[in-house]
Amino acid sequence: MTDLTDLGVRALRDGVRAGEFSAREVADAHIVKVAAAKPLNAFLVETPDHAIAAAKAADDARAAGETLKPLAGVPIGMKDLFCTKGVQSAAASHILEGFKPPYESTVSQKLWDAGAGMLGKLNMDQFAMGSSNETSAFGNVISPWRRNDGGNAALAPGGSSGGSSSAIAARLCPAATGTDTGGSIRQPAAFTGIAGIKPTYGRCSRWGIIAFASSLDQAGPMARDVTDCAIMLEAMAGFDPRDATSLDAPVPQWEAGLNPSLAGKTIGIPKEYRVDGMPAEIEALWQQGIDWAKDAGAEIVEVSLPHTKYALPAYYIIAPAEASSNLARYDGVRYGLRDLPDGAGLQDMYAATRADGFGDEVKRRIMIGTYVLSAGFYDAYFTQASKVRTLIAQDFDNAWEQCDLLLTPTAPSAAFGLGEKSDDPLAMYLNDVFTVPSSLAGLPAMSVPGGLDKQGLPLGLQIIGKAMDEQGVLNAGLAIEQRAGFAARPEAWW
Amino acid sequence: MSVDKATVERIANLARIALSDEEIERLAPELDNILGWVEQLGEVDTSNVEPMTAVIPNKLRLRDDIVTEGNQRDAVLANAPQAEHGFFAVPKVIE
Numbered sequence: 001m002t003d004l005t006d007l008g009v010r011a012l013r014d015g016v017r018a019g020e021f022s023a024r025e026v027a028d029a030h031i032v033k034v035a036a037a038k039p040l041n042a043f044l045v046e047t048p049d050h051a052i053a054a055a056k057a058a059d060d061a062r063a064a065g066e067t068l069k070p071l072a073g074v075p076i077g078m079k080d081l082f083c084t085k086g087v088q089s090a091a092a093s094h095i096l097e098g099f100k101p102p103y104e105s106t107v108s109q110k111l112w113d114a115g116a117g118m119l120g121k122l123n124m125d126q127f128a129m130g131s132s133n134e135t136s137a138f139g140n141v142i143s144p145w146r147r148n149d150g151g152n153a154a155l156a157p158g159g160s161s162g163g164s165s166s167a168i169a170a171r172l173c174p175a176a177t178g179t180d181t182g183g184s185i186r187q188p189a190a191f192t193g194i195a196g197i198k199p200t201y202g203r204c205s206r207w208g209i210i211a212f213a214s215s216l217d218q219a220g221p222m223a224r225d226v227t228d229c230a231i232m233l234e235a236m237a238g239f240d241p242r243d244a245t246s247l248d249a250p251v252p253q254w255e256a257g258l259n260p261s262l263a264g265k266t267i268g269i270p271k272e273y274r275v276d277g278m279p280a281e282i283e284a285l286w287q288q289g290i291d292w293a294k295d296a297g298a299e300i301v302e303v304s305l306p307h308t309k310y311a312l313p314a315y316y317i318i319a320p321a322e323a324s325s326n327l328a329r330y331d332g333v334r335y336g337l338r339d340l341p342d343g344a345g346l347q348d349m350y351a352a353t354r355a356d357g358f359g360d361e362v363k364r365r366i367m368i369g370t371y372v373l374s375a376g377f378y379d380a381y382f383t384q385a386s387k388v389r390t391l392i393a394q395d396f397d398n399a400w401e402q403c404d405l406l407l408t409p410t411a412p413s414a415a416f417g418l419g420e421k422s423d424d425p426l427a428m429y430l431n432d433v434f435t436v437p438s439s440l441a442g443l444p445a446m447s448v449p450g451g452l453d454k455q456g457l458p459l460g461l462q463i464i465g466k467a468m469d470e471q472g473v474l475n476a477g478l479a480i481e482q483r484a485g486f487a488a489r490p491e492a493w494w
Numbered sequence: 495m496s497v498d499k500a501t502v503e504r505i506a507n508l509a510r511i512a513l514s515d516e517e518i519e520r521l522a523p524e525l526d527n528i529l530g531w532v533e534q535l536g537e538v539d540t541s542n543v544e545p546m547t548a549v550i551p552n553k554l555r556l557r558d559d560i561v562t563e564g565n566q567r568d569a570v571l572a573n574a575p576q577a578e579h580g581f582f583a584v585p586k587v588i589e
Binding site for chain 1: 509512521533534573586
């Protein structure tokens with residue numbers, strides 16, 4: 001009998017529809033895997049009852065001869081950044097420990113409405129601030145992957161959606177939600193050999209997603225292949241009047257529109273992404289990706305995005321500035337932690353609560369954001385960064401006059417070991433060098449697995465598209481996926 | 495521009511985060527390093543460039559000024575560390 005946890009979203013959905021197995025069998029198989037995977041620390045809260053209730057609804061609907069919902073029979077993982085009604089939603093921070101939202105985020109509600117069930121809440125970098133999942137208040141997530149050197153070094157699953165990437169790669173769930181502010185879907189997908197897409201800014205509602213940097217935050221799916229991402233994204237996207245920046249546009253049928261031919265498409269290779277010190281294996285994979293795109297019928301052109309080197313510094317002004325404003329709400333009054341030292345007044349309570357509740361990286365970013373927004377510095381930092389952001393977006397607009405899509409590596413290295421970069425904030429920030437520019441421009445971008453490096457670790461390729469052209473991005477992802485034939489998976493050691 | 499300990503204390507006060515002396519010692523060079531790095535943005539000529547305000551063109555919508563989900567007091571207070579008599583409670587504030 002097939003191990004149901006080896007199947008992806010499409011196979012589970014189709015199998016339940018065809019009656020090859022029941023939704024309950026699917027849910028149970030995954031619940032067992034989740035419960036047995038504690039060493040990965042991917043799940044913060046397990047919600048087997050939620051998954052079972054959704055499975056029962058799917059099985060009952062099928063028994064009654066009803067048409068099954070788009071995700072009926074598919075249990076998923078939910079990043080802890082999404083508010084889920086009555087289930088702790090803490091953004092992996094001590095300051096929100098115990099917070100049980102009285103409402104459901106729009107994206108998670110859409111997934112439940114589509115018939116999906118929830119296996120649990122997934123660990124992440126605290127408030128989505130991190131690239132290695134080492135900033136969670138509830139411990140590091142461990143990647144299921146190990147180097148092939150015989151050592152047992154614990155590797156980073158990427159971040160901030162590291163619980164999502166680890167759980168999917170370890171076959172604990174077929175898909176999960178992620179959020180991406182500067183690469184938090186794509187980089188963890190690349191580190192763990194899975195696929196993930198950040199759609200155009202505004203495609204998925206931000207309502208009920210705990211805010212980090214509101215002009216950048218965007219939800220998206222992570223799954224084992226491109227088709228599964230398309231299915232998930234269709235369920236997650238759509239206009240929401242509760243989000244002022246939600247795009248009022250119809251949701252395309254991305255799954256039905258999948259087409260791996262790139263005939264007639266021009267793919268740009270941005271020359272500024274050839275950064276100093278990039279490992280030869282990443283260069284080689286990038287060239288391999290170019291060859292695959294050609295094989296799929298694409299024409300290749302070199303393009304220039306001249307402001308690329310300024311994307312990271314602009315991001316590390318804009319994102320912390322927005323975070324310092326968004327995170328001002330954690331004051332010990334309305335929800336979450338309160339630390340009230342003996343005899344303290346209101347101001348001391350705020351300062352003590354925030355000192356106790358926020359982790360070091362969150363404090364660091366709030367401090368940077370507060371500094372760049374403070375009187376006398378605003379124009380020099382924030383306004384200048386916002387102008388550079390305009391130039392970065394214009395670089396992409398200029399590129400689109402020459403090409404339809406861009407192809408780049410997703411990250412400048414394979415997964416690194418836990419602790420290898422955590423002492424140097426700047427070295428950690430540089431991990432997002434290839435993903436941040438498209439975030440600043442609000443463009444759809446996805447990572448697909450391309451191959452393994454010499455250490456046996458996955459490497460990802462990134463496809464960036466024009467605003468609203470998720471279909472083009474998914475199609476190019478599919479073309480590469482079919483040629484890469486990535487079938488490697490981590491051995492279950494946990 | 496260098497970030498000294500007095501600057502860290504001033505910013506921490508604005509951000510309402512209590513810091514220990516050890517944290518202040520550690521943060522001063524860290525913030526100095528990060529802010530020194532972002533200052534390379536000063537090289538970019540932005541004299542005729544508008545700051546970005548919306549990443550994807552989108553018009554701000556207005557909605558009717560009506561109550562949509564009222565009468566939720568108990569749900570709103572349910573997660574409060576201290577709620578009394580239907581209100582959020584805070585330490586006494588007397589200046």
